[in-house]
Amino acid sequence: MKNTIEKILKIDRRLIFLALTLLLVFPIVRPLGLPNKNIGNEVKALHDKIEGLPAGSFLMLSLDYDPATRPELHPQAVAVIKHAFRKDLRIMILTLNAGATGLIDEIGERIPKDIAPSKKYGTDYVILPYQPNPVAVMTQLGMDMFQIYDKDRDGADLKSMPVMKGIRNVKDMQLGMCITGTAMLDYWVAYTADKFKMPFAGGTTAVSQIGYAPYLQTGQLKGLMGGMKGAADYELLIGEKEKGTAGLDALSLAHIMVIALIVVANIMMLWLKYL
């Protein structure tokens, strides 16, 4: 018995990988439809913040994530854009991460198709090109953004676009938001939100979410979405279930598997030690 338990404790990790694969593939093939009941307070705060903005308000959305964190962060971006368009907000999408350009192109493709077909590029929203040196961009956005962004990603003049009417810097914008898998949100808070007193919110990966709780408590961030669960919560709040909600089943099973493995491993360890 002891030998068996020792063998199980030293099981080949590839078998664990296989078990996890099967557990993750199953809900994708056959969705469980688990209900998402509890919505995080910070997600609710973000939703309420956007909900409270009057029509015509300006939202600056910085999508600073790359394809690696796409499954967690892309649904967040899509949900926020849908909500913002529903509230008739003007949206400016930019990125400080070179890897995000393709993902933004995908969003740009989807807006006229299914996200908000009635919204017009240049009048209701604009997409800016990638800019290196994030700190320089953040600082300049607080002073005169047209010094650094004079054209949109297609090379059209930015200042003359109707969507940019009355906007010169972040002080003219009603809300800023950064969705990122890196520490970029820290920089946005330090160099833009705090420095220029701009209301700011964020979207991060689940593992980074806890790091931003101090900012939520001090009011430096008005709301925060964390990981796929945050995206699913937001989709529930706006009543449009998408990839965020779809991934919750797999997420649930993976979590339960981790808990089960830890419990089983420790029971076996105790068994070996005391019996």
Place this chain on the structure above:
Amino acid sequence: MTLIKKHIPLAICFIVGLLTLSSYYVPTQSSEKYVETMNKWENIVAGFAFLLGLFSLFFSHTRKITRRVDGWGYSLFVFVGFLAMVVPAIVSNGKQMIGADLTGLGWGYRFLFNALSGTMFSVLAFYIVSTAYRAFRIKSAQAGVLFAAALVLMLAKVPLGQMIWEGLFGWTGAWDIAQIGQWLMDVPAVAGKRGIMMGLAIGGIVTALKIIFGIERQYMGKD
């Protein structure tokens, strides 16, 4: 020689450090222009440094291929991957989409880079699970507390976990897993995070002072 290799770099470091520090307290346009100029210079230096890095990469892998060292085949892929993305980028002038059509670069980004990056990130999930099984042993009271907190948080974050909790403790009507999870996130976790943040911030300030005043000189190389 000491003047060029030691004193001038130290002087530049000192002057630029002080100017950047003082720009925080002096709210004039000159201050702003100075910060903008420094940012632009940093961009330029980063661009040239990237070229430097690229040459280093090519040189290192070319040497591996010419000397046929172990694993030299993998070095070929460096060049294949580089050309596969750069040539279409040059052809399409850096655009990923022309109208509604994907360019070569766009295709490579969407079907190669997307897939490969997503794969690397998702490998984390497997590693986390196997590490949890291999390494998470409750050998002390502190580890037990850690596991209890982790258990509550993991259950609170997913619908299945919430359902399990309600099934086990829902009859008490008192403990809502989401509230307990939220409290764990808002209070003990944030307290620990704040403590580490403060220590790091102070360490960062001291390191910056050391560099500005020339006490830390490792980056300059040989004295």
Place this chain on the structure above:
Amino acid sequence: MLNIRIIPVVFAVLFAASAVSAATPASPKNVPVKPDLSGFEAKDMPYDKGEAVLLSWPAGPADVPGAVWQVYAASGKDWVKADEFPADKKLAADIELPFWAWDRHAKLHVVQLDMPGLFNDFKIGTEYRFKVKYVNGKETAESPELPAAPKPNLFNLARLNNLLLLIVTTIVFFWTVSHAKRKGGLFIRRIAGLDAIDEAVGRATEMGRPIFYSTGIGSMSAVPTIASTSILSEVAKKVAAHDTQLKVPHFDPIVMTVSKEIVKQAYAESNRSDSYRDDINFFVSQDQFSFAASVDGMIHREKPAACFFIGHFMAESLLLAEVGATTGAIQIAGTEQESQLPFFFTSCDYTLIGEELYAAGAYLSKEPMLQSTLKVQDFGKAFVMLSIVAGSALLLAGTWFKMDTLVTVVKHLFKAY
């Protein structure tokens, strides 16, 4: 003949009639109160870069619900309406400046006008004219026109608390550096991760396998990367002395350039310049997961005896550490990202937490100057702890005893403006 008893009745009726029909005097509430515009001032907004103007005028009983203030500005002949707000809003207390730079209790309306937002051809130093208008239904009042020119200010007084703290920290810094060479040296508690460097290098030498050192994915301006290069210097010296193979893959080309100099110097100091090779430091990729995949592949193939992961790491931390663990390498890690520390804890033999990373340079080199600067960190931490305790106690006392001034002072002292 008139009945004489009716006369008092007539008088009583007449008296009553006169009382009823007497005109009621005007109530004080219905008389419109004129606003006091004699104290209207227009001046440069203090502590800014010269793009704003501050207008102020006394608040008073005219600030009733329904009334509004309108603010106008002009550069030439035409007036532009800059702002309009209810008469009871925009007071001195609404300006977010600390008590040492602004009197929040002044009974004034205060409006800060951002001039570039109003005039496209704005230039710093140009004089503009300003006036305010009070409107309460049909009742209006207008202030005299006053000129003002926004000018840049040399010092942001609001940041005085920050500057004083910086000055005190710098003084403590210089004091500790000047007292660096003390008898017996400075006590630094044992940091297991740093003590294990000798063990790691020794193991690599015995096994004849390389050592991998990663400085993370931070740029050269990131403090953890700077700390990592300090540790790299010490590791490189030991590696040079033992003639072991060292490989340092890089995420950032600038970090690679700096690390090359550091390693070269380390080899020179160990009198092993002949063993130094330029390709010890090499660039891999500036994409996070491409870097992780490449380094993982190298670790998997070359099976190093020791891996060092010290610097700024994000999601790739577990990818690197886990692959290193499967090859049986001794692993020493350190990062400032507390979200990645759990991954390093489970996969690595030794982990440096938070500012142990920043103390590493002093700990390893044992240079008195570097060691003494650790005292400054201790001072900083002591100050923070004292501030938390004292600040919390003062705020509590101020709230309990309803001492608003104390609460305001404490809040302003510890706020960053």
